[in-house]
Amino acid sequence: MHLLVIDWWLILEKSLLIFGIIGLSFFIAMYTTYAERKVAAWLQDRRGPNRAGPFGIFQPLADGGKLFFKEEIIPLASNKPLFILGPALAMITALLTSTVIPWATPFITKGGDVIAMQVADVDMGILLVFSIVSVGVYGIMIGGWASNNKFSLMAAIRGASQMVSYELPMGLALIAVLFMTGSLKMSEIVGNQIENGWHIIYQPLGFIIFFVCALAECNRTPFDLPEAENELNFGYHQEYSSMKLGFYLFAEYINMFISSAVMATLYFGGYDIPFVNEASWGLNSFWMTVISFSVLMAKISFFLFVFLWIRWTIPRFRYDQLMNLGWKKLIPLALLNMIITAAVILLLKK
Amino acid sequence: MTITITQILFWILSVAALFSALMVITSKNPVHSVLWLIATFFSISGHYILLSAQFLAVVNIIVYAGAIMVLFLFVIMLMNLNRETEPQKNRWIKMAGAIAGGCLLLVLVASLKNVESASTIEDVKGGDVGFIKRLGKELFSTYVVPFEISSILFLSAMVGAVVIGKKE
Amino acid sequence: MSVQLTNRAKQVDRKPMTFLESIYLWNIMKGMAITISHLFRKKATINYPEQTRSVSKVWRGLHVLNRDAEGRENCTACGLCAVACPAEAITMEAAERLPGEEHLYREEKYAAKYEINMLRCIFCGLCEEACPKDAIYLSQTIAPSNYARKGFIYKKGDLLIPHPVNEPEAYQKALGEKADNNKIKKEPTIPETA
Amino acid sequence: MPITHYIILSLALFSIGIVGVLTRRNAIIIFMCIELMLNAVNLLLVAFSKMHNYAAIKAAADQKLPITEAILNTGSEGQIFVFFIMVVAAAEVTVGLAIIVMMYRNIHSVDVNFLNRLKH
Numbered sequence: 001m002h003l004l005v006i007d008w009w010l011i012l013e014k015s016l017l018i019f020g021i022i023g024l025s026f027f028i029a030m031y032t033t034y035a036e037r038k039v040a041a042w043l044q045d046r047r048g049p050n051r052a053g054p055f056g057i058f059q060p061l062a063d064g065g066k067l068f069f070k071e072e073i074i075p076l077a078s079n080k081p082l083f084i085l086g087p088a089l090a091m092i093t094a095l096l097t098s099t100v101i102p103w104a105t106p107f108i109t110k111g112g113d114v115i116a117m118q119v120a121d122v123d124m125g126i127l128l129v130f131s132i133v134s135v136g137v138y139g140i141m142i143g144g145w146a147s148n149n150k151f152s153l154m155a156a157i158r159g160a161s162q163m164v165s166y167e168l169p170m171g172l173a174l175i176a177v178l179f180m181t182g183s184l185k186m187s188e189i190v191g192n193q194i195e196n197g198w199h200i201i202y203q204p205l206g207f208i209i210f211f212v213c214a215l216a217e218c219n220r221t222p223f224d225l226p227e228a229e230n231e232l233n234f235g236y237h238q239e240y241s242s243m244k245l246g247f248y249l250f251a252e253y254i255n256m257f258i259s260s261a262v263m264a265t266l267y268f269g270g271y272d273i274p275f276v277n278e279a280s281w282g283l284n285s286f287w288m289t290v291i292s293f294s295v296l297m298a299k300i301s302f303f304l305f306v307f308l309w310i311r312w313t314i315p316r317f318r319y320d321q322l323m324n325l326g327w328k329k330l331i332p333l334a335l336l337n338m339i340i341t342a343a344v345i346l347l348l349k350k
Numbered sequence: 351m352t353i354t355i356t357q358i359l360f361w362i363l364s365v366a367a368l369f370s371a372l373m374v375i376t377s378k379n380p381v382h383s384v385l386w387l388i389a390t391f392f393s394i395s396g397h398y399i400l401l402s403a404q405f406l407a408v409v410n411i412i413v414y415a416g417a418i419m420v421l422f423l424f425v426i427m428l429m430n431l432n433r434e435t436e437p438q439k440n441r442w443i444k445m446a447g448a449i450a451g452g453c454l455l456l457v458l459v460a461s462l463k464n465v466e467s468a469s470t471i472e473d474v475k476g477g478d479v480g481f482i483k484r485l486g487k488e489l490f491s492t493y494v495v496p497f498e499i500s501s502i503l504f505l506s507a508m509v510g511a512v513v514i515g516k517k518e
Numbered sequence: 519m520s521v522q523l524t525n526r527a528k529q530v531d532r533k534p535m536t537f538l539e540s541i542y543l544w545n546i547m548k549g550m551a552i553t554i555s556h557l558f559r560k561k562a563t564i565n566y567p568e569q570t571r572s573v574s575k576v577w578r579g580l581h582v583l584n585r586d587a588e589g590r591e592n593c594t595a596c597g598l599c600a601v602a603c604p605a606e607a608i609t610m611e612a613a614e615r616l617p618g619e620e621h622l623y624r625e626e627k628y629a630a631k632y633e634i635n636m637l638r639c640i641f642c643g644l645c646e647e648a649c650p651k652d653a654i655y656l657s658q659t660i661a662p663s664n665y666a667r668k669g670f671i672y673k674k675g676d677l678l679i680p681h682p683v684n685e686p687e688a689y690q691k692a693l694g695e696k697a698d699n700n701k702i703k704k705e706p707t708i709p710e711t712a
Numbered sequence: 713m714p715i716t717h718y719i720i721l722s723l724a725l726f727s728i729g730i731v732g733v734l735t736r737r738n739a740i741i742i743f744m745c746i747e748l749m750l751n752a753v754n755l756l757l758v759a760f761s762k763m764h765n766y767a768a769i770k771a772a773a774d775q776k777l778p779i780t781e782a783i784l785n786t787g788s789e790g791q792i793f794v795f796f797i798m799v800v801a802a803a804e805v806t807v808g809l810a811i812i813v814m815m816y817r818n819i820h821s822v823d824v825n826f827l828n829r830l831k832h
Contacts, residue, residue, distance in 0.1 A: 043553045045562040082381070123481050127408045134416025138388070141420070145381060145427050153427060160420055167416075184482055208543070313553040314546055329541050360713055364721050371725050371748055375732035380741060387744050390725075394751050397718075401762040406794055410754075413798050418747065418805045425809050426740060429816055437737040437823040447734030455727035459720060488788045489795070500799045507803035514810040 017119055021098050029253035030060040032304055036253075039308040067246035075239050079146040086143025087240065087247035093136040094251040097258045100125050100186050104271050104293035108285040117289060118187065125184040129262060130171060133217060137163050139251065140219075140226060144236035155235040158319065159226030163217055165326040170213035172334035173206040176341040177266055190270035198269040205337045207267045209330050214259040216326070219252060221311040225319055260303035264296060271296040359400055367393035378433045380426045388419050405482045578641045578656035581634055581672070582679050582692065586624055589681040592653035595629035602648035607638035625651075632674040636661050657692070718759035725752035739812050739822045743805075750801050754794045761790025 034049070034057065041048030049056035074083055104117040122128060137160045144156020177199055178184060181192040193199055200207050216223040227235035237248040264270060271292035283291070317325065370389035377383045391414045398407035439447075489497055538544070564571065584592045595612035613630035615623045622628075639661075646655045664670055680688035725748060732745030765787035772783050812822060819826050 039557075042557050042561075045556055045559055047561050047563050047565070050565065079379075079381075082385070123404050123483075124408045127405075127412070127482075131408045131411040131416060134412050134420075137416070137420055138385075138423075141423055141427070142385070145423075157424065157427060160424065164417065164420055309550060309553065310546075313549045325541070329537075333541075357713065360717065364717075367721070368724055368728070371728040374744060374748065375728060375736065375741075380738060383741055383744060387748065390748065391751065394725075394755055397721075397755055398758055400713075401758050403758045403762065403791055403794075406754075406758060406791055409795065409798060410751075413802055414747070414751070418802055421805060421809055422740060422744060425813060429813075429822065431738070431740070431822065437821070437825065439735055439737050444735045448731050450734060451727045451731030454730060455723055458723045458727070462716060462719060484785060485788060485791055485795075488785060489792055493792055496796060500796060503803050504799065507806045511806040511810040514807065514814055 013115055014119060017117070021103070021119065022095055025095060025098060025254045025257055026250070028257045028300075028304075029250050030064065032253045032256060032308075033063065033249075034060045035304065036308050036311070039305065040312050043309070043312045064246070067243055070242040072242040072244070073239075075148065077148040078239065079148065082142050082146035083239075084244070086139055086146055087237075087244045087251070088139075089142060090136070090139025090251040091247045091254075093132055093139060094254040094258065096132045097129050097255075098261070100128050101258070101261050101265055102187050102190055102270055103296060104289045105285070107289040116187075117293070121185060121187050123185065125186040126174065126178075126189070126262075126266070127184055130167070130174075134164075134167060136217075136255070139248075140236050143240070143248065147236075147239035149239050151232045151234075152236050152238050155226045155228070155232045155238075158232075159219060159236060162219075162223060162225060162322060162326075165323065166213045166216035166223075166330075169209050169326060169330035169334040170217065172331065172338055173203075173209040173213065174266070176203055176206045176334075176338045179338075179341050179345055186265055186270075190265060190272065193269040194272045198267065198272070198274075200267045203267065203337070203341070205333065206341075207263075209334050209337065210267070211263065212325075212330060214263060215307070215310065216322075218255045218259055218307075220256065220307055222314040222317045223322060224316060225322060228316060256304060256307050257300065260300040260307070261296070263303055264299035268299050356400055359396070363393045363396040363400070367397070378436055380431045380436060381423065384419055384422050384426060387422075388415050391415050391419070402481075405485050573658065577658060578643045578646075580636075580657050580659040580661050581639075581645070581677055582655055582657045583632065583674065583677040584653050584655060585679055585682060587682060588621070589683045590620075590622060590624040591628055591678070592624055592651045593629045593632065594625045594627045594651055594653070595632075596627075596650065598648040598650065599645035599654055602644040603639075604642060604644060605638045605640050607635045607640075608645060609633050609635075629674065632677065634672045634677065636670040636672055637667065715759060715763050719756065722752040722756040722759070725749075725755070737823050737825055739815070739824050739827070740809075742824065743808055743812070747801060747805070750797060754797055757790045757794050757797075761787035761794075763787070764790070 037059070038048040038056075040046075049059040052058040052062045074080060099119040100122060102116070102118040102121070106117060107115045109115065140159040140163075141156045144152040144154075144159070147153075177189070180196075180199065180202060181189045183189065183192075215221075219226050224235075226232075227237075229235070232238075237245055240248060273292065273295050367390055370386045370393065373386040374383050374390060377386060391410060395407040395410045395415075398404070398410060586592060595610050597610060597612075600606075600608040600610060609631070610629045610633070611631040612627055615626050615628055641656065643656050649655075679692050682689040729745045729749035729752060732748065733742050736742055736745070765784075768783050768786035769779060772779050777783075815827065816822055
């Protein structure tokens with residue numbers, strides 16, 4: 001019996017990447033809370049937080065510190081293990097989704113080794129994202145149920161039915177993209193866009209459906225019914241305090257970040273730099289990686305801004321409106337989009 | 351004898367699957383049962399990945415953990431079932447059930463004795479039968495008719511559920 | 519028949535929405551164009567404690583009970599301010615000055631208790647106009663907030679201006695633009711409304 | 713891994729499912745145990761599929777035959793069967809849960825012992 005044969009370099013490389021991405025997710029989530037407040041203020045002709053540090057840039061740190069030092073309350077009537085499991089699940093599922101996203105062009109070392117800027121380029125790629133998103137419902141449901149509060153439970157059930165309903169049009173919109181690429185691998189989806197142009201050109205309707213569904217999946221306004229303050233007090237995290245509440249809130253922002261990244265990858269060419277042929281620049285691979293990464297981040301920031309912009313423009317939907325929109329409007333539209341895409345692809349093949 | 355990562359993972363996942371399956375039938379609280387069943391499905395998905403059936407692993411999570419179990423959880427939460435409302439069987443019946451199940455397991459495992467157990471499953475190059483491209487091709491060529499029929503089954507199940515669940 | 523007040527009245531349209539309308543996309547775009555235009559507008563708010571909005575010279579803020587140059591209280595508890603007050607915010611109790619208190623009160627009678635309920639006060643300044651002794655005036659300070667109703671009932675101690683001899687710096691600070699204010703008041707002015 | 717390991721694992725899961733069906737009175741839990749049994753069978757099918765695939769490729773390699781698409785595809789039927797089992801399970805759950813909800817509405821219980829009213 002001898003020790004396991006393990007490629008330690010691979011493990012080192014991947015764990016560096018994983019920790020980098022997790023750190024990045026936390027950082028972006030923190031500053032999205034700041035951006036949320038700033039954008040809200042600007043859209044309402046206000047100034048927003050500007051006390052902590054210059055322009056208030058330390059505001060998220062102050063918020064985080066506050067959440068950390070708040071008293072941790074676990075209601076007596078709650079189901080304790082599940083009460084703790086809820087936010088943990090929400091956070092885990094939010095962070096897991098980032099595994100299959102290609103963050104930049106592969107980095108080639110001097111020795112000629114190729115280091116992919118992607119944790120796992122697995123065969124089922126985007127399907128994996130879907131499976132994790134579908135599990136993400138449990139964070140909300142368990143938390144809401146374990147609080148033993150009828151408002152929390154109502155919110156949790158709303159949130160779950162909303163997320164399950166909007167997964168359908170999201171998947172259908174995605175299928176049209178998969179028709180075009182012929183692969184579920186994220187790297188191949190990006191590669192196809194670099195060759196043939198971004199999918200947004202061919203799939204504007206599909207993108208809009210996907211975007212609306214992403215809003216619903218992240219529980220963002222206009223679909224933030226699980227957190228409807230004025231109907232359900234505070235939603236599924238009503239009984240939570242301190243860092244558990246922080247986990248729920250953070251998970252929402254990480255979800256926003258990851259869904260922006262997924263949208264950028266699926267429809268906006270991922271790390272592709274628009275309008276130029278970057279291969280002709282002859283840059284070394286390190287700088288290519290850096291540039292393509294920042295291009296992806298720019299696209300993600302744009303989507304995050306749109307998320308915030310929508311939040312401060314559109315009022316919350318009513319629950320029946322939400323369900324009507326999902327089942328009666330988006331699913332037929334997504335089916336139509338899928339069929340048209342399939343027909344056009346068949347015609348072009350002939 | 352060498353121990354590979356696959357073997358270690360097999361044992362971990364097997365123990366996890368059996369433990370959580372046992373917890374499903376022994377938990378008093380139905381919500382706990384549902385959550386343990388989800389854990390079972392996750393470990394079975396892990397087994398699928400070990401058997402390089404990636405597509406089935408993901409479909410298992412999406413369909414079972416992401417849709418079916420959400421439905422179960424939904425129903426249990428809406429009915430407000432908990433430890434107190436849980437109907438309990440008589441202790442003797444429980445014991446009889448456990449013994450009957452154990453006997454079944456014993457008989458089935460004993461019947462394995464006569465089977466040649468030379469067959470093994472190893473990871474081989476090109477063993478990508480569970481990959482999405484291969485399965486997809488097979489599904490949409492050889493099995494396209496059952497596939498379409500299953501979609502009709504789905505539709506009828508949906509209609510049936512709505513009709514049953516509708517209040518008169 | 520209804521009376522038409524403005525030309526902006528719009529007939530309510532209760533037609534069922536068409537499919538395109540019911541996905542709300544166009545209306546959402548319109549709304550988003552409105553909000554994005556606000557991004558580039560001038561901000562309506564200011565950084566308050568550092569920056570304050572300028573107020574006019576005659577703007578009326580918190581009340582101050584005045585002292586004369588030697589630090590004696592001007593108020594004689596005549597009650598004219600309480601009578602003049604339309605919100606009935608002022609209450610007072612008079613007391614007679616005892617021998618040896620000449621350095622505290624300017625005249626023989628003084629206000630032993632003087633309270634203004636800031637929740638009732640409407641900052642109209644009639645008390646200032648009614649006062650024959652120039653004892654009360656309205657400063658340029660904004661009334662601060664408080665957690666309890668009790669905190670809004672300002673006692674004499676809260677209202678009195680600092681002693682000009684003992685605490686000259688605080689006195690000058692509290693005086694603020696009062697010097698100019700008084701100048702304006704002393705000039706003969708014609709009231710706008712008769 | 714020897715195939716027997718997988719067989720025993722799925723048998724154990726299946727038996728746990730059966731014990732659950734025999735010992736619980738909550739209709740929803742019984743339903744869940746049936747799902748567990750289905751999953752045990754699924755696991756077995758996938759294991760067999762992989763075994764056949766491996767055996768076919770190995771046999772072809774041993775006999776120095778060219779590895780064709782058909783050989784690479786051996787065993788995929790098992791996985792497609794699992795796929796269909798999942799489809800049927802999903803359909804079954806929707807209808808089954810609808811029935812349980814209806815039953816709960818009528819008798820305010822999910823206890824299967826009360827269900828013998830169906831007899832009369």
